[in-house]
Amino acid sequence: MVRSDVVMELAWRHGLTNEAMPYFINLMRQYQGKVDALTNEVSELKAKVERGAGGNGAAASVTGSGANQLMGPAGLGGRLLLGPGGPASNAFGGQGGPGSMNGSQFGGF
Numbered sequence: 001m002v003r004s005d006v007v008m009e010l011a012w013r014h015g016l017t018n019e020a021m022p023y024f025i026n027l028m029r030q031y032q033g034k035v036d037a038l039t040n041e042v043s044e045l046k047a048k049v050e051r052g053a054g055g056n057g058a059a060a061s062v063t064g065s066g067a068n069q070l071m072g073p074a075g076l077g078g079r080l081l082l083g084p085g086g087p088a089s090n091a092f093g094g095q096g097g098p099g100s101m102n103g104s105q106f107g108g109f
Contacts, residue, residue, distance in 0.1 A: 004023075004024070007020055007023055007024075008020070008024070
């Protein structure tokens with residue numbers, strides 16, 4: 001299957017956006033279906049956690065499931081940014097935004 005960004009670029013470059021529109025409509029419908037399914041799954045997991053928060057141990061089994069182990073503390077591929085004074089503010093172990101080593105604009109040069 002051709003990636004959607006390739007289809008969009010080629011259709012735009014060659015003036016074929018009207019011909020590519022059925023593909024994009026179908027693609028958006030598929031994406032919406034996936035988002036709806038994930039939203040329902042997250043809602044069900046939250047309900048299980050809330051029901052299990054009474055101290056019977058069910059919350060621990062839900063929060064320790066494979067989805068949370070895959071995502072880690074900051075989500076899929078995300079960094080856990082806790083701000084100044086936190087354990088680790090970025091992937092480089094220093095404070096500051098991406099590309100700024102330990103807060104320095106030029107990486108210490």
